[in-house]
Amino acid sequence: MVPPLALDIDGTLTTADGRIDSRAFELLPGWDAPVVIATGKAFPYPVALATFLGLSPDVIAENGGVVHVDDETTLLADLDRPRAVVEAFEERGGEIGWGGDTTVNRWRETEVALSTDADEGLLRRVAAEVPGIEVVDTGYAFHVKSTDVNKGEGLVRAADRLGLDPESFVAIGDSENDVSTFAVAGDSYAVANADEAATAAADVVLDEGFMDGTASVLEALRDGRGPSR
Incomplete structure (x- = not known):
């Protein structure tokens, strides 16, 4: 069985020039566990991405300010x-x-x-x-x-709504805003292009960057192998 995922977008599901890598459309549709898109982008962006991937639009947007799971949207901060x-x-x-x-x-x-x-x-x-x-x-x-919101707190809330323990999630990211997600997920991976904060917080720092690194984790999880470190 594959684990649930908490995935950043920019720098994690993208190419070096900022495009969504086509491998996301090969590896994520049909993933046999919840996939939560956790991003700093505004709410519509991860919802659209999840929809085009054929996933349930379970998302953490605006660095934890917005959590949307099971058709319920919660704003955790004001503007x-x-x-x-x-x-x-x-x-x-x-x-x-x-x-x-x-x-x-x-x-x-x-x-x-x-x-x-x-x-x-x-x-x-x-x-x-x-x-x-x-x-x-x-x-x-x-x-x-x-300061009251972050992606990690968002993942705790999202996991609760999904009836899951946040420690059952595998988190992949590249940036300072992923540190809180790494802290609550059971396993965390920083892609090779990650900043110092994410690299220091991750359980594993991958040899490959951007979607190359993410794909290596997803393929290993799908095939029952441990991702390369």
């Missing part, structure tokens, strides 16, 4: 304080970035994401002035979010 931080950041001359692309934050309900081109120092100084707010660097964006 007011993150938005206020970003507004203050802009008033002090900071720019959100994204080249005018408004879709990055259009559907976010619990956090705000800024381009990694944004002034990180200024952003962190402004965020530090607001209790209960933090900036998480995923390598793809700076996420201004509540």
